[in-house]
Every structure is written in C-alpha cells, then in structure tokens.
Amino acid sequence: MSGGVWFPALGLVAWLCCLRLGPVQGEKVLVVPMDGSHWLSMKILVKELSHRGHEVLVLVPEYSLLMNSSDSFKTEFYPVSFTKAELDGKLNELADGVFLKPPEFTDLFINVQRLVSFTSLQVKGCESLLNNQPLMSRLKDGGFDLVLTDPFLPCGSILSHVFSIPVVYFLNGLPCELHAKASQCPSPPSYVPVAYSGNTDIMTFPQRVKNMLMYIMESYLCRIMYVHFDDLVSNYLGDNMNYKDLLSQGAMWLLRYDFAFQRPRPLMPNMVLIGGINCAKKAPLPADLEEFVDGSGDDGFIVFTLGSMVSSMPEEKAKQFFDAFRQIPQRVLWRYTGAQPKDVPKNVRLLKWLPQNDLLAHPKAKVLMTHGGSHGIYEGICNAVPMLMFPLFGDQGDNVHRMVSRGVAEKLGMYDVTTENLLAALNKIIHDKSYKEKMVMLSQIHLDRPVQPLDLAVFWTEFVIRHKGAEHLRVAAHHLNWIQYHSLDVIGFFVIILLTVVWVILKCCMFCTLKCCRKGTSKKKQQ
Amino acid sequence: MSGGVWFPALGLVAWLCCLRLGPVQGEKVLVVPMDGSHWLSMKILVKELSHRGHEVLVLVPEYSLLMNSSDSFKTEFYPVSFTKAELDGKLNELADGVFLKPPEFTDLFINVQRLVSFTSLQVKGCESLLNNQPLMSRLKDGGFDLVLTDPFLPCGSILSHVFSIPVVYFLNGLPCELHAKASQCPSPPSYVPVAYSGNTDIMTFPQRVKNMLMYIMESYLCRIMYVHFDDLVSNYLGDNMNYKDLLSQGAMWLLRYDFAFQRPRPLMPNMVLIGGINCAKKAPLPADLEEFVDGSGDDGFIVFTLGSMVSSMPEEKAKQFFDAFRQIPQRVLWRYTGAQPKDVPKNVRLLKWLPQNDLLAHPKAKVLMTHGGSHGIYEGICNAVPMLMFPLFGDQGDNVHRMVSRGVAEKLGMYDVTTENLLAALNKIIHDKSYKEKMVMLSQIHLDRPVQPLDLAVFWTEFVIRHKGAEHLRVAAHHLNWIQYHSLDVIGFFVIILLTVVWVILKCCMFCTLKCCRKGTSKKKQQ
Structure with missing residues (x-):
C-alpha cells in the first residue's frame, strides 16, 4: 500500500488549481x-x-x-x-x-x-x-x-x-x-x-x-x-x-x-x-545549521526549545542540561538566550532563534526536547520526531500527558531535572525503537488527509x-437556555402530570374507600 | 463575489491529481x-x-x-x-x-x-x-x-x-x-x-x-x-x-x-x-429527450417521478394528473409504467425510466415532482430545481417537511391530489419566484465544498x-454502558456520600442534643 505520501502533494496541487480556476478575491x-x-x-x-x-x-x-x-x-x-x-x-x-x-x-x-x-x-x-x-x-x-x-x-x-x-x-x-x-x-x-x-x-x-x-x-x-x-x-x-x-x-x-x-x-x-x-510549509536550513546537523553522523541531533515565552533558565539548572549533553554522542541545537557559560560542550550550539520545523524535517533529527506547546508538538508529529517533554504551564501538562500516553514521548518535571534522569530519558527515547515507530504511525495518520x-x-x-x-x-441549541437544552422543563412537566394523575387516582381511591366504609358502617348501624 | 462556481471543478482536478500522483491500489x-x-x-x-x-x-x-x-x-x-x-x-x-x-x-x-x-x-x-x-x-x-x-x-x-x-x-x-x-x-x-x-x-x-x-x-x-x-x-x-x-x-x-x-x-x-x-456526475441527454425538453420554450418542463419503487398508480388517480398537465404550458416527463390512457396530453411524455439528474441539470427544468426520497431531493438541490412533493412512506415525510420548511417546495398528500390543487401548487412554484431564489441559495451552499x-x-x-x-x-464512549455514559453511577456515588455525611451529622447532632438533654434532666433531678 502506498500510504499517505501523495496527500500533501494533492492538497498543494488542489490549491494551485483553486488559484488558477478563480480565487475568491477582494x-x-x-x-x-x-x-x-x-x-x-x-x-x-x-x-x-x-x-x-x-x-x-x-x-x-x-x-x-x-x-x-x-x-x-x-x-x-x-x-x-x-x-x-x-x-x-x-x-x-x-x-x-x-x-x-x-x-x-x-x-x-x-x-x-x-x-x-x-x-x-x-x-x-x-x-x-x-x-x-x-x-x-x-x-x-x-x-x-x-x-x-x-x-x-x-x-x-x-x-x-x-x-x-x-x-x-x-x-x-x-x-x-x-x-x-x-x-x-x-x-x-x-x-x-x-x-x-x-x-x-x-x-x-x-x-x-x-x-x-x-x-x-x-x-x-x-x-x-x-x-x-x-x-x-x-x-x-x-x-x-x-x-x-x-x-x-x-x-x-x-x-x-x-x-x-x-x-x-x-x-x-x-x-x-x-x-x-x-x-x-518547510524551508531549506541556513548553510551553517545545515553543516552542523549534517555533521552529526549516524547519531543525529537533538532540538531543544522551551517555546516563545521561555528561552533561558537559571545557571544551575542549565548546568544539568549541559552536563547531560556532554555525555551523549548526539549534537544539540538549543534555543537559549540566557547567560552563556564558558564551557559549552562542543556538541551543543546555542541560538537565539531556531527554524524548528525545518530542523525537525531533517532526517537526522532524533529527539525534540520541548515544553509541550501545541505548535512544537504538531511540528514533532508532522516530522515523526519523538519527544522529551518538560511541561511548564497552561495546557502543556495535558498536551504532554497525551503524548506520553501514546508512547511517543517521555516527561520530566523541570524542577526535578538532573543530569542523570535527563541522560536516562534521552537514551531511552533514542535507543528504544518503539518511540520512533509509534511516532511514525502517528505522523502517517496526521498527514493523511484529503485537504x-x-x-x-x-x-x-x-x-x-x-x-x-x-x-x-449553527445548531438551534443556541436558542435554548441550559434548562431547555437538557429538556429539564419538559421532564418537569411530565413529572407534574404524573404526580397529578397519581394524586387524582389516590383521591378517587380514598373517596371510593371512604364511601364504601361509610356504606358499610351505616348498613351495620341499620342492622 | 465569485460564489461557489470553482469548487466542483476543484474537486475534479484534485481527483485527477490523485490518480496521477499515485492511487492506493489493489x-x-x-x-x-x-x-x-x-x-x-x-x-x-x-x-x-x-x-x-x-x-x-x-x-x-x-x-x-x-x-x-x-x-x-x-x-x-x-x-x-x-x-x-x-x-x-x-x-x-x-x-x-x-x-x-x-x-x-x-x-x-x-x-x-x-x-x-x-x-x-x-x-x-x-x-x-x-x-x-x-x-x-x-x-x-x-x-x-x-x-x-x-x-x-x-x-x-x-x-x-x-x-x-x-x-x-x-x-x-x-x-x-x-x-x-x-x-x-x-x-x-x-x-x-x-x-x-x-x-x-x-x-x-x-x-x-x-x-x-x-x-x-x-x-x-x-x-x-x-x-x-x-x-x-x-x-x-x-x-x-x-x-x-x-x-x-x-x-x-x-x-x-x-x-x-x-x-x-x-x-x-x-x-x-x-x-x-x-x-x-452529469451526462448529455439522449437525442429524443433533448429535443423534447428543448422544444418546451420559455415555459420549460417538469420532471415527475415517484422513485424506483413506485412507478404506476390507479387509473383514476393518474387522470387527475393528466387533467392538470393538460392545462399548463410546461412539458412534462413522467416516469410511468402503468396502463397508458388513450388521451395522454400532447405536452406529456411517459417513460419507463428517466435520466433524472441529467434532466434536472437542463436550464429549462422548472419543477421536480417527487415522492421525497433523498436521492431525488439531492438531485433537485444540486440543480436548483424547486419541488412539488408527494411523501409516500419511510423517511419521505420528514424529508418533504424539511424542504417545505425551507421554502423551496410545496407538499400534497397523494390521497388528496385533485386536478385543482395540483394546478394551484404547480402555478405557485413556477410563478412565485421565491421558490427558485431560495433553491438557488440552497444549491450554492450545497455545492460549495472543498472536496x-x-x-x-x-x-x-x-x-x-x-x-x-x-x-x-472511534470515541471511547463505546467502552461505556448507558449508566456509565451518563455518569449516573458517579452521580449516585456522590449522592450516597452526601447522604452519609448528612446522616452522620444528624446522628452527631442528635447524640449531642440527647446528651445535653440528659445532662439537663439529671441536673434538674439532682436539684
């Protein structure tokens, strides 16, 4: 089976066709x-x-x-x-x-x-x-x-x-x-x-x-x-x-x-x-980045970014990361605007901005280290790159939870990060093939669409x-309030009718019983 | 604004592209x-x-x-x-x-x-x-x-x-x-x-x-x-x-x-x-049909069919239709397999089978007379032809109700059909422009789609x-039974906890009150 390979191309060509046939303009x-x-x-x-x-x-x-x-x-x-x-x-x-x-x-x-x-x-x-x-x-x-x-x-x-x-x-x-x-x-x-x-x-x-x-x-x-x-x-x-x-x-x-x-x-x-x-949309990498990632050999490289709002960290915390990166064969590209330490490992390059999606599209990309924002996650899925995730705030905790439960990511709390658990997590994601395999499946599903x-x-x-x-x-539910939407007024109406019927039946029964009793007592009295 | 004209073409071209780029075969x-x-x-x-x-x-x-x-x-x-x-x-x-x-x-x-x-x-x-x-x-x-x-x-x-x-x-x-x-x-x-x-x-x-x-x-x-x-x-x-x-x-x-x-x-x-x-998909009309509908002039023609399961009717009922058709300037194409009366009006042609969608696509098509099956309705909407509808059974009643409530159709009960009300309904649909205008809007919405x-x-x-x-x-709701889906077990659990808490509080209160009362009475007794 040929898989989902032709669909992105289909979308593009369809799109070009729209332009040619007459876009809705102005x-x-x-x-x-x-x-x-x-x-x-x-x-x-x-x-x-x-x-x-x-x-x-x-x-x-x-x-x-x-x-x-x-x-x-x-x-x-x-x-x-x-x-x-x-x-x-x-x-x-x-x-x-x-x-x-x-x-x-x-x-x-x-x-x-x-x-x-x-x-x-x-x-x-x-x-x-x-x-x-x-x-x-x-x-x-x-x-x-x-x-x-x-x-x-x-x-x-x-x-x-x-x-x-x-x-x-x-x-x-x-x-x-x-x-x-x-x-x-x-x-x-x-x-x-x-x-x-x-x-x-x-x-x-x-x-x-x-x-x-x-x-x-x-x-x-x-x-x-x-x-x-x-x-x-x-x-x-x-x-x-x-x-x-x-x-x-x-x-x-x-x-x-x-x-x-x-x-x-x-x-x-x-x-x-x-x-x-x-x-x-993907663009070619700048020449220096292309050279850096191409030179990573079979070990490949890691992309590390904590999103557009967090681009630095306390020196002590950063040291844990540098110490871990020093011990792995992969090269690392880190979006980092904090104070640059003297002894940055040779395999690490710090940049103030990263073309994240273009980097992840490179065949040598091994791991995306991310905070779990939805943009980064989609870029990881699109390019089938497994993730090491550090949820920081907002919806990131839930995003990370979803990816971890699908077996395509590992999670570390930013406060708990040590050189040891970083190394262990990275090695697990890189060497246990299941992360990559599951991510490829997820990516195929994600990319397989008609438009x-x-x-x-x-x-x-x-x-x-x-x-x-x-x-x-737009559904007609917009015309209803909460009680009407859940039909509580209708159910209430049925309950009132039911209670009224029960009440009337009870009253009738009581009336009849009373009448019978009275007749009974008057007969007895007469007797 | 250019409207939805280019979208059907877009779908077609996109489709051809799929074929060219590599279909999923075999x-x-x-x-x-x-x-x-x-x-x-x-x-x-x-x-x-x-x-x-x-x-x-x-x-x-x-x-x-x-x-x-x-x-x-x-x-x-x-x-x-x-x-x-x-x-x-x-x-x-x-x-x-x-x-x-x-x-x-x-x-x-x-x-x-x-x-x-x-x-x-x-x-x-x-x-x-x-x-x-x-x-x-x-x-x-x-x-x-x-x-x-x-x-x-x-x-x-x-x-x-x-x-x-x-x-x-x-x-x-x-x-x-x-x-x-x-x-x-x-x-x-x-x-x-x-x-x-x-x-x-x-x-x-x-x-x-x-x-x-x-x-x-x-x-x-x-x-x-x-x-x-x-x-x-x-x-x-x-x-x-x-x-x-x-x-x-x-x-x-x-x-x-x-x-x-x-x-x-x-x-x-x-x-x-x-x-x-x-x-x-539309095909050209057979030559004889093309000639018949083209010859209808400005008055146009009507397509009449009651679906694949009903193609004849009692002679007396058919007479009502023939008498009505005799009095209108439109030509009529009727899918009819019943006994053919001698005096079929000149403007009516009876056929055992009709290329319904191709006929409705003809610019002279004025009205679709139909039983209200979903196929005929979609063909009417696609080609923006207003309808006169005769619901017979199944979902047809609801289908017809929907079209009538949108102002693009009139309804007649098959039992109630007379020459007079047929004529009145047809004239209304043909001469009141709102039916056609609303149908054109509906058709534009229907045809306006990316694929x-x-x-x-x-x-x-x-x-x-x-x-x-x-x-x-597939949603995870498939793993739940009716009670679980509606969270009734969870609500029940909350109610039990609430009742238990209330019961414990009541018991405590009663115990305290009882103790206080006892103390009070024993003090009184001692006094």
Missing part, C-alpha cells in the same frame, strides 16, 4: 490576533488570505511580544494604556516559579490566578482600542466582510458584534473548554477528560469520579478566569451578555485540533480541524464570507 | 449492498473504487430489484430461501394503501410493521448467505481488507465481524436514528427533531414535549423494528450482542447527509458527510484500509 478581512505563539500560527492563515487577494488589516497593540508590521498585510498599531515594562513584567510573572519550586496541587489555582492577571492587561489593551473613537469610526466605515480573531482575547468578538460582521475563530482551544460550551458541543465527562485531571478518554470508576469533580470545579474556575472578559463584554454590549454568549455567535471555529494528537470526541458542523497548520489544514482554513473562512455568516451551520 | 473490498434506490448511490462509490484499481466483489442475492452484474466490478450471486414472487409481494405490500386510503395517525405503526415484514425477507436472504458454507469459506480465505456495506441490512456487519475486517458504512440514515445511537453521537431531543414528529430544530415548549414523547416512543419502536436483526446477530455472534452493539464496531460512517438539506447537529469524528454523491462527496467517500474508505480500521477516530 474581500475585506479585519484580523484581531492574540500575541505570543498564538500569533505565529494565525499569521500563516493571515498571509495566505492576503496572498489570495483579500484586503487584510491586522490590529496590533503598540506594545506586543511577537507582532510586527509585515509586507504581506496591512497593520494598524493602536495606543494602549499599559507600558512595555508592565507587559514584560506580566510575562515574567507567568514563567515565574517554573524552575525554582517543586510542583504542587495548588499550581492549578496559581496558574489560573496568573492567567487572570496576564489577561487583565490584555483587556486593558482591548479597552484602549474600543475607546479609541477615531479608529473605531474608521474601522466601522471600513466595509469589512469578516472578523478573524483568536478568541483567547475578547476584542475581536466584541468588534464583530458592534460592527455586525460574521466572525471566524482561530484557536487551539480555550481554558475550561469555553469553546465547547459556547459552540454547544457536547463534552460528556464520562469519556472526555477534563483539563489537569491527568485522565485519558478511557477511565476507571475512580478516574471518572475525579473527572466529574474537576468538571464541576472547572465551571467555578471558569467564572473566575473570564471575569474580566465578562465585565468588558457587559460594559460594551449590555448587562445581559457574558463572554460565552458573545462567543456563541461565532460563525466558524477553526480548531488547531487533530485526532492524531487529541482524543476523539463529538464535533459541531461549524468546527473545522486544522491541527498541524503550522508545519505544512491540507491551511487550504481548509482558507476555504472555510471564505465560505463564511460567501454565505454571509453561514448561519445554516 | 486492496480487496467486499461489498454487501442493500437493494433498491440505496444501491443506486452506493454503486457510484463501488464503481469508483474499482476504477481506482481496487479488487471489488459485490455480494448479490439471486433475486433482487435493481442489482445486476456489471463490467465495472465482480459480482457473486448467492441462492436465497425466498422466491422472486415473494420479494415482489413484499414490495407491493410496502407501496400499498398509498393511493387508496387517507393518511392516519396509525400510519406510523403500519409503516413500521411493513418495514419489519419487508426486512424479515432480507434477513432470510442474509441467513442463506451465512449458512452457505462453501461461499463463506471462499470469502473468508479471500483476503479482503475491508467490508463496505449499507447497514440498512445486517449482513455486511456480521461478515465484517466474523472475518475480523474493518467495516465502512454507506447510508442515508437508519430508522429510529440507530446510526446516531450506535456511533455514540449525541442527539439532544431539545433541538434534534425526532422522525415523524413534524418538528423543525426550533421548537416551542409544546413541540418539545411532543418531541420528547416521540423520542421515548422511538426507543420502544426501535426494539420492534430491529427484532429480526437482533435475533440474527445473537444467533450468529452470541447472546450478548444485538444489532446496535454490532453496528457500533463500524470504522467509518459515510453519511449521505448535508446541512443544505438536513438540520445542523453534533457529529462524530468517524462520520463523513457525502450528501449529493449521486448528482455529481466533492465521491472523492471524500473514496478517500475515507481507503483511509480505513490504510490505517487498519482507523481506531483512533
């Missing part, structure tokens, strides 16, 4: 992105939309981490009410403690608190935009056909509502599964593992008990997590709307989701899976424009 | 089809699989309605324990009463009883196959990679289980939503209308009460409807398995479903929507072969 798309790694994958779609002739305008706050102007699309920088120092401070706060203190049960709550603190700053940025009357007027008169946004922040959804334009969401998922709740997508806690639960989709009874408890707790945390968003939404759109209500108006959910990575679960008609959108994720994302974004919001894909 | 596919119109659309996929180099064997009972040998694929005819006369008798029984008696509430039960009676014969055919030891041995040794079947009958699923081969289902849907139940696909009765309920997806409280009642009744009818299948399955595969359990093992559900026609609802990862697969349904069907069929059953797309 629509105006307003993009409201989320900063950080979220932007890196969204930018791929934004560039492609622009490339296909759409007029794209990206709204960027004056201070951001990774967002800049581009030749591929127009950007509009807007002033914000926070400083660059504040932004950096919040970012550092997020990464704090990862290296310095042991993991605890309370991490979940600390994570939530940090996330709330981080997003509160973003909300400030959003307020700056919404209160910028001249800019808002210009945007309103801009004749946009669509808002494309990352719903990790509420600004795009609010703009789409205010301007009455359909909105397309581009996301990996939202904390406490708000994307599922807002799209009315069923997530039975009996087999859909709750975040941070440590469960897979097959659970024992105690695991299901834990899952249900965390499902209930999640509803509570959800309120705390989105309190700033809810306030913002009700301030601008009225008291009877919260963030979930606003999100539910979304026309299309482009989910960076794939069943090679995530567990199978129900989906909705307006959900499109575009997991792996970030690893479809490439980027083509799908463009198609369904344009579909929403063509069909004015594609209302026919 | 897999052995065992096809167990369902007779009648079901076979007509499945045959399209079977032919395409064969065309792509797969070795396809179709199992055909010696007596059937529409299944024959073909040059495109191999067929194996097997003897059955019923006669051709019995088969025809059952078929006539199904169509009985449609023209002769007014519709009643009890029709639902009569329909169920007829369906059970009809399928009992098919079950006999299946038993003949399963008991045919020489054929079964040959099939077992045939080295098949996949079973492709219509689960309207259980034989294919049983063979896949016995031979331990993955099974792909090709279907429109199953009575009492067994396909949703077996694939663990949620169908909340609060917004998913139950068959025969007459509801849409937006319901008032009384409609939701009715929907819930019919949902409960459906569960009861389900048992009656599938009793022969359940018996057959438990006879061959053991007592602890019924048809739903067997169906749940399906690797892929190719559903002739589309949200231009059906209402949006949750889906599962192993469901692929291929609605409209039967109308993708054509036939290409999708082939891709996902081959996908199941490539990935040995594609287990990663």
Whole structure:
C-alpha cells in the first residue's frame, strides 16, 4: 500500500488549481490576533488570505511580544494604556516559579490566578482600542466582510458584534473548554477528560469520579478566569451578555485540533480541524545549521526549545542540561538566550532563534526536547520526531500527558531535572525503537488527509464570507437556555402530570374507600 | 463575489491529481449492498473504487430489484430461501394503501410493521448467505481488507465481524436514528427533531414535549423494528450482542447527509458527510429527450417521478394528473409504467425510466415532482430545481417537511391530489419566484465544498484500509454502558456520600442534643 505520501502533494496541487480556476478575491478581512505563539500560527492563515487577494488589516497593540508590521498585510498599531515594562513584567510573572519550586496541587489555582492577571492587561489593551473613537469610526466605515480573531482575547468578538460582521475563530482551544460550551458541543465527562485531571478518554470508576469533580470545579474556575472578559463584554454590549454568549455567535471555529494528537470526541458542523497548520510549509536550513546537523553522523541531533515565552533558565539548572549533553554522542541545537557559560560542550550550539520545523524535517533529527506547546508538538508529529517533554504551564501538562500516553514521548518535571534522569530519558527515547515507530504511525495518520489544514482554513473562512455568516451551520441549541437544552422543563412537566394523575387516582381511591366504609358502617348501624 | 462556481471543478482536478500522483491500489473490498434506490448511490462509490484499481466483489442475492452484474466490478450471486414472487409481494405490500386510503395517525405503526415484514425477507436472504458454507469459506480465505456495506441490512456487519475486517458504512440514515445511537453521537431531543414528529430544530415548549414523547416512543419502536436483526446477530455472534452493539464496531460512517438539506447537529469524528454523491456526475441527454425538453420554450418542463419503487398508480388517480398537465404550458416527463390512457396530453411524455439528474441539470427544468426520497431531493438541490412533493412512506415525510420548511417546495398528500390543487401548487412554484431564489441559495451552499462527496467517500474508505480500521477516530464512549455514559453511577456515588455525611451529622447532632438533654434532666433531678 502506498500510504499517505501523495496527500500533501494533492492538497498543494488542489490549491494551485483553486488559484488558477478563480480565487475568491477582494474581500475585506479585519484580523484581531492574540500575541505570543498564538500569533505565529494565525499569521500563516493571515498571509495566505492576503496572498489570495483579500484586503487584510491586522490590529496590533503598540506594545506586543511577537507582532510586527509585515509586507504581506496591512497593520494598524493602536495606543494602549499599559507600558512595555508592565507587559514584560506580566510575562515574567507567568514563567515565574517554573524552575525554582517543586510542583504542587495548588499550581492549578496559581496558574489560573496568573492567567487572570496576564489577561487583565490584555483587556486593558482591548479597552484602549474600543475607546479609541477615531479608529473605531474608521474601522466601522471600513466595509469589512469578516472578523478573524483568536478568541483567547475578547476584542475581536466584541468588534464583530458592534460592527455586525460574521466572525471566524482561530484557536487551539480555550481554558475550561469555553469553546465547547459556547459552540454547544457536547463534552460528556464520562469519556472526555477534563483539563489537569491527568485522565485519558478511557477511565476507571475512580478516574471518572475525579473527572466529574474537576468538571464541576472547572465551571467555578471558569467564572473566575473570564471575569474580566465578562465585565468588558457587559460594559460594551449590555448587562445581559457574558463572554460565552458573545462567543456563541461565532460563525466558524477553526480548531488547531487533530485526532492524531487529541482524543476523539463529538464535533459541531461549524468546527473545522486544522491541527498541524503550522508545519505544512518547510524551508531549506541556513548553510551553517545545515553543516552542523549534517555533521552529526549516524547519531543525529537533538532540538531543544522551551517555546516563545521561555528561552533561558537559571545557571544551575542549565548546568544539568549541559552536563547531560556532554555525555551523549548526539549534537544539540538549543534555543537559549540566557547567560552563556564558558564551557559549552562542543556538541551543543546555542541560538537565539531556531527554524524548528525545518530542523525537525531533517532526517537526522532524533529527539525534540520541548515544553509541550501545541505548535512544537504538531511540528514533532508532522516530522515523526519523538519527544522529551518538560511541561511548564497552561495546557502543556495535558498536551504532554497525551503524548506520553501514546508512547511517543517521555516527561520530566523541570524542577526535578538532573543530569542523570535527563541522560536516562534521552537514551531511552533514542535507543528504544518503539518511540520512533509509534511516532511514525502517528505522523502517517496526521498527514493523511484529503485537504491540507491551511487550504481548509482558507476555504472555510471564505465560505463564511460567501454565505454571509453561514448561519445554516449553527445548531438551534443556541436558542435554548441550559434548562431547555437538557429538556429539564419538559421532564418537569411530565413529572407534574404524573404526580397529578397519581394524586387524582389516590383521591378517587380514598373517596371510593371512604364511601364504601361509610356504606358499610351505616348498613351495620341499620342492622 | 465569485460564489461557489470553482469548487466542483476543484474537486475534479484534485481527483485527477490523485490518480496521477499515485492511487492506493489493489486492496480487496467486499461489498454487501442493500437493494433498491440505496444501491443506486452506493454503486457510484463501488464503481469508483474499482476504477481506482481496487479488487471489488459485490455480494448479490439471486433475486433482487435493481442489482445486476456489471463490467465495472465482480459480482457473486448467492441462492436465497425466498422466491422472486415473494420479494415482489413484499414490495407491493410496502407501496400499498398509498393511493387508496387517507393518511392516519396509525400510519406510523403500519409503516413500521411493513418495514419489519419487508426486512424479515432480507434477513432470510442474509441467513442463506451465512449458512452457505462453501461461499463463506471462499470469502473468508479471500483476503479482503475491508467490508463496505449499507447497514440498512445486517449482513455486511456480521461478515465484517466474523472475518475480523474493518467495516465502512454507506447510508442515508437508519430508522429510529440507530446510526446516531450506535456511533455514540449525541442527539439532544431539545433541538434534534425526532422522525415523524413534524418538528423543525426550533421548537416551542409544546413541540418539545411532543418531541420528547416521540423520542421515548422511538426507543420502544426501535426494539420492534430491529427484532429480526437482533435475533440474527445473537444467533450468529452470541447472546450478548444485538444489532446496535454490532453496528457500533463500524470504522467509518459515510453519511449521505448535508446541512443544505438536513438540520445542523453534533457529529462524530468517524462520520463523513457525502450528501449529493449521486448528482455529481452529469451526462448529455439522449437525442429524443433533448429535443423534447428543448422544444418546451420559455415555459420549460417538469420532471415527475415517484422513485424506483413506485412507478404506476390507479387509473383514476393518474387522470387527475393528466387533467392538470393538460392545462399548463410546461412539458412534462413522467416516469410511468402503468396502463397508458388513450388521451395522454400532447405536452406529456411517459417513460419507463428517466435520466433524472441529467434532466434536472437542463436550464429549462422548472419543477421536480417527487415522492421525497433523498436521492431525488439531492438531485433537485444540486440543480436548483424547486419541488412539488408527494411523501409516500419511510423517511419521505420528514424529508418533504424539511424542504417545505425551507421554502423551496410545496407538499400534497397523494390521497388528496385533485386536478385543482395540483394546478394551484404547480402555478405557485413556477410563478412565485421565491421558490427558485431560495433553491438557488440552497444549491450554492450545497455545492460549495472543498472536496466533492465521491472523492471524500473514496478517500475515507481507503483511509480505513490504510490505517487498519482507523481506531483512533472511534470515541471511547463505546467502552461505556448507558449508566456509565451518563455518569449516573458517579452521580449516585456522590449522592450516597452526601447522604452519609448528612446522616452522620444528624446522628452527631442528635447524640449531642440527647446528651445535653440528659445532662439537663439529671441536673434538674439532682436539684
């Protein structure tokens, strides 16, 4: 059997065909992105939309981490009410403690608190935009056909509502599964593992008990997590709307989701899976990197990165890594911006930036050492490279858990890392062939699709424009409240009828019995 | 905006590209089809699989309605324990009463009883196959990679289980939503209308009460409807398995479903929507038909057919139609095998068979008069032809209800048809532009897709072969029973704990109160 080899090519050729046969051109798309790694994958779609002739305008706050102007699309920088120092401070706060203190049960709550603190700053940025009357007027008169946004922040959804334009969401998922709740997508806690639960989709009874408890707790945390968003939404759109209500108006959910990575679960008609959108395109390596990895011989090389938000670590911790790398034959490419020690091993090269996907596509790539962000994971899966994972925060714990349970990765807590356990884990992944074999299978499944994720994302974004919001894909459940959705009012109605019938029957019986008794006593009296 | 014009072409070119880049060839596919119109659309996929180099064997009972040998694929005819006369008798029984008696509430039960009676014969055919030891041995040794079947009958699923081969289902849907139940696909009765309920997806409280009642009744009818299948399955595969359990093992559900026609609802990862697969390919009309329809002028023509199972009607009923047709300027093509009256109007041509999709693709096609089978409906939608509908039995009532509620069709009960109401309905559809306009919109939505349904069907069929059953797309809910799925055991556990805690607290309180009281009384006594 020829396997999935021809499918990427099919997607590409199909794509070229679209261009030749007549692309849908000239629509105006307003993009409201989320900063950080979220932007890196969204930018791929934004560039492609622009490339296909759409007029794209990206709204960027004056201070951001990774967002800049581009030749591929127009950007509009807007002033914000926070400083660059504040932004950096919040970012550092997020990464704090990862290296310095042991993991605890309370991490979940600390994570939530940090996330709330981080997003509160973003909300400030959003307020700056919404209160910028001249800019808002210009945007309103801009004749946009669509808002494309990352719903990790509420600004795009609010703009789409205010301007009455359909909105397309581009996301990996939202904390406490708000994307599922807002799209009315069923997530039975009996087999859909709750975040941070440590469960897979097959659970024992105690695991299901834990899952249900965390499902209930999640509803509570959800309120705390989105309190700033809810306030913002009700301030601008009225008291009877919260963030979930606003999100539910979304026309299309482009989910960076794939069943090679995530567990199978129900989906909705307006959900499109575009997991792996970030690893479809590969470029040749720069000459010096090509030389470095080519020179690694049969032993190959390791790629080590902790994502766009963490690129250094305390010297003592880094030493553990350097000492381990010194003892292996593989070469190591490490994205590292910290203080560079004097005695960096010869087989290690430290770089401020890595072309991660292109490196992983090299046949000599042996292991990806990663924090477990979804982008890196998809790049690892696309290129069939097994992983050593160090979950830091956010959804990374669950991501890592998924990969480890599939037998394609090992996990080490960053606090627990020692030279010895690093060496042991690396040797296990490199020499036990099962990791690579399982990863190749996962990769084949992931790459085997009729249309490439980027083509799908463009198609369904344009579909929403063509069909004015594609209302026919939104379920009627959006018209129901929680009680109605679960038919509790109907069940209550049946119970009332049943009780009434029982009551009437009982009353009749009692009446008859009473009458019989009376007759009996009067007869006896007469006798 | 350029609309969805380029997408069919995109699918075709993509398809040609697949062929050029290297098709997946040489897999052995065992096809167990369902007779009648079901076979007509499945045959399209079977032919395409064969065309792509797969070795396809179709199992055909010696007596059937529409299944024959073909040059495109191999067929194996097997003897059955019923006669051709019995088969025809059952078929006539199904169509009985449609023209002769007014519709009643009890029709639902009569329909169920007829369906059970009809399928009992098919079950006999299946038993003949399963008991045919020489054929079964040959099939077992045939080295098949996949079973492709219509689960309207259980034989294919049983063979896949016995031979331990993955099974792909090709279907429109199953009575009492067994396909949703077996694939663990949620169908909340609060917004998913139950068959025969007459509801849409937006319901008032009384409609939701009715929907819930019919949902409960459906569960009861389900048992009656599938009793022969359940018996057959438990006879061959053991007592602890019924048809739903067997169906749940399906690797892929190719559903002739589309949200231009059906209402949006949750889906599962192993469901692929291929609605409209039967109308993708168009052929030129035979010369005489081309001449007839071309000669219809600006008034255009009407296509009239009641499906593959009903092609004649009582003379008196036919007269109503002829009298109506005599009074309209449109020409009429009618699939009619009944006794031909002497005075057939000049504008009417009666034919034993119609190239329906090719006729509807003609720009002069004005109205499709149809019974509301899913095939005809998709052909109408594909070609944007509004409809006059006469639901006869099965799912046709619901299909017609859906089209009428979208404003693209009018409905007439076959029993109530008169020359007058026929004329009124036809004139309304032809002269009120809203029918055509709405149908064009529906058609644009339906045709606007990244991959054509036939290409999708082939891709996902081959996908199941490539990935040995594609287990990663089946939800873990299949491991749970009803109580576990709904977490009732977990909720019960919580209730027990809660009650225990309350009981312990109450006991403690009572104990303390008692002690206090005793102390009080003994003090009083001492005083």
